[in-house]
Amino acid sequence: MRHRSLLIMTTAITAGALTLTACGSRDGKDSSGDKDQKTTVVIGVDAPLTGSLSALGQGIKNSVDLATKIANKNNEVEGVTFKVKSFDDQAVPSSGKQNATSMVDDEEILGMVGPLNSGVAQSMQGVFNKADLAQVSPANTNPALSQGDNWASGKKERPFQTYFRTATTDIIQGRFAAQYYYNDAKKRKVFVVDDKQAYGNGLAKIFAAEFKRLGGQVVGTDHLTVKETDFSGISSKVKSAKADSVYFGGQYPEGGLLSDQVKQAGADVPIMGGDGIYDPAFIKASGTSNDGDLATSVGYPVEQLDSAKTFMKNYQAQGYKDPFAAYGGYSYDAAWSIIQAVKQVVNDNDGELPDDSRAKVTEALGKVSFDGVTGKVSFDKYGDTTNKQLTVYEVKKGAWKSVKSATFKD
Incomplete structure (x- = not known):
């Protein structure tokens, strides 16, 4: 299946409280010329939100939520409001695949963070790749996800261009x-x-x-x-x-x-x-x-990184029920990489999202580079993090x- 043209949902706040449909214009203006509208971009999250691994999954979801809140507060991408839509895979590959299909069908989702489990990721990769929808995992470590099944023999080949991760691999x-x-x-x-x-x-x-x-x-x-x-x-x-x-x-x-x-x-x-x-x-x-x-x-312990102090303070201020756990910092950085990719795509298209936003976001992710919660965030030619710090x-x-x-x- 090829990626369908993205139809941006916008809401016009006019005297008549007119709500535009999915056929609304992508430039954030309605027929009355209102320029103050914002386009909604959704970041999907897939993780085990219930079950035995929910302690990790909730930390992932909350950290992505925090990244979108900070982006919106700082107007990180002018004209864009970020939201999160979360999906529970319960650490089950078949559930992850179903969630991937649901995310692909939701045209507001321009990137996703997750999953926790490498086995779940394997079930999702093909679905996302066909739809040009980028996924950035904060936790997957199986080398085959990014370097192919023959990585151990030295024959590394990236199987899916839409796959990235902020966690280093098990090779390391x-x-x-x-x-x-x-x-x-x-x-x-x-x-x-x-x-x-x-x-x-x-x-x-x-x-x-x-x-x-x-x-x-x-x-x-x-x-x-x-x-x-x-x-x-x-x-x-x-x-x-x-x-x-x-x-x-x-x-x-x-x-x-x-x-x-x-x-x-x-x-x-x-x-x-x-x-x-x-x-x-x-x-x-x-x-x-x-x-x-x-x-x-x-990575290094988040609490020992100067770069993570603001993240920890902001996380605590939100009053989340669950701690950010082992992958909180990496989840925030994963979400922020998508936000930065969206920012680049918008800047390159005269302040608007193009019809092929998903493909453009995936392309922009490969060039992302910033100082994140967990250190320098960037990706190599396989979509793997360039950060090789461990503890x-x-x-x-x-x-x-x-x-x-x-x-x-x-």
């Missing part, structure tokens, strides 16, 4: 984690577990390859199923293998329980995972102390604490 995160485990934590015998999902499986493979390259041993591997709760079998294997550590590719609901049961089985070893377990809910999911467990997450966090006294931040270098 997995290797960074392995280097910390081997060089800093001095671990030598790791047991690797994944949840069989696109994100978890890919991350675990990259970690294991780098750990072995450094000289460490992978003394065992196993898989678990999402929403499963009994990991006693895996825990026994970890103990029998005499592993000095565990690496888990997956999300916090299963990760917290796995950590709990490994320790209950008598294996007093830390569990490390990626950004999927970096959330207070990981600690809450466990009935045994998680002190010593580790996680990597993209290792450790559970200390029942809370995540940063222990090392660095820019990844090969």
